[in-house]
Amino acid sequence: MSQPDSFAAFQSKNPDAAFHDWLRESAEPFWTRATAHRFTEELAEGTLDPQACARYLVQDYAFVDSFVSLLGYAVAYAPAMPEKRPFAGFLAAVTSEENDYFLRSFRALGVPDTEWREPELAPVTAELLSILQDSGRSGSYPLVLATLLAAEWSYLTWGLACGARRPREFWMAEWIDLHAVPEFQQFVTWLRDETSRVGAASPPDVQQQMCRTFRHMMQLEERFFDHAYTPETGT
Template identity: 60%
Template structure:
């Protein structure tokens, strides 16, 4: 369905809603994934959680660099401030969470500081680094809104009673707390504004980028269940 057709069939629907629609079935598969359900139910195996966290931490550096690109390309000071504040949270609270989790799970430093990358992690890195090199604010937004909006979605769907293991409960909380939800709300609005003023080729690129991200997010959850070769 083209963007024009989508709006014709659903007046008033946001550009980010169209992006999400273009990303099916990956969006639904990821946001309702077994990983997210087991995480919320406190039934996720520690080995699965550990593999996931090690691979996720492997591209935190590239993700923060992408936020730096977003700060550079953002057209207004309020937009730059929103990205800068989020980058500060990722490099402080979230980074601290990873280090405490690795220690609690008994994962040695060499395993998380120089991990053997899963193929889907390498693909993620290529998307993040490619967006950072592109000098395209719309492309950067498409990557970021896919990542953060999908995480807010599954985290908000988790039961109110949190898991007993902090590496599960805090991972949910980091993606369900009001400041994170406020950032995602703003990020969607920023993406809506950018998409509304973009040409058809840019809108198409944003939709394709969002869909690619969601396919990778789904595959990344799948990969956590794979035993190392």
């Protein structure tokens, strides 16, 4: 499917569409592959191999460290307190409840402390961290929004797709809960609206940068799930 080359072109054919609709459509087919991945389906069904889950969580915990820093940049770059407050609240949640989940899961899955404290980064993880770090240091609020939205909106999408399914093992069930609870949905909805507000008002070159970053993030999100089954190795 050909992708609209600009938000203006997309909106001319879809007058009621928001900026985030253009980002999502421009990220196909990676958006669909990442949000309906084998990993998330097996997670919901409770059939996910524990080794695959452990491999994924170790890499995701490495991702969280840079993600927390990006949230800090979002607080700094947000124009006023009404925009800063949602980021600050989400930052507190990630560094408390979510961090506790990781530590309990590592113990339950038998992951050695050295493995999660000093992980060997997969190439896809290193690429994701590079995008987070570049976005954070860019000084660009629009770019930070696009990066955060790709990560969080995609996770909300698969989290909600799990419906009421919850495996017996907490390290699967609670990972779904973290990405499907009303509080997370409320934050992502706000983030999506804020990205659309800022993106629609941005110059075309900034819109293109946001679009490229969102699409690249979704390519990497698909690979990140793939790594749980077929580990990527460095060159």
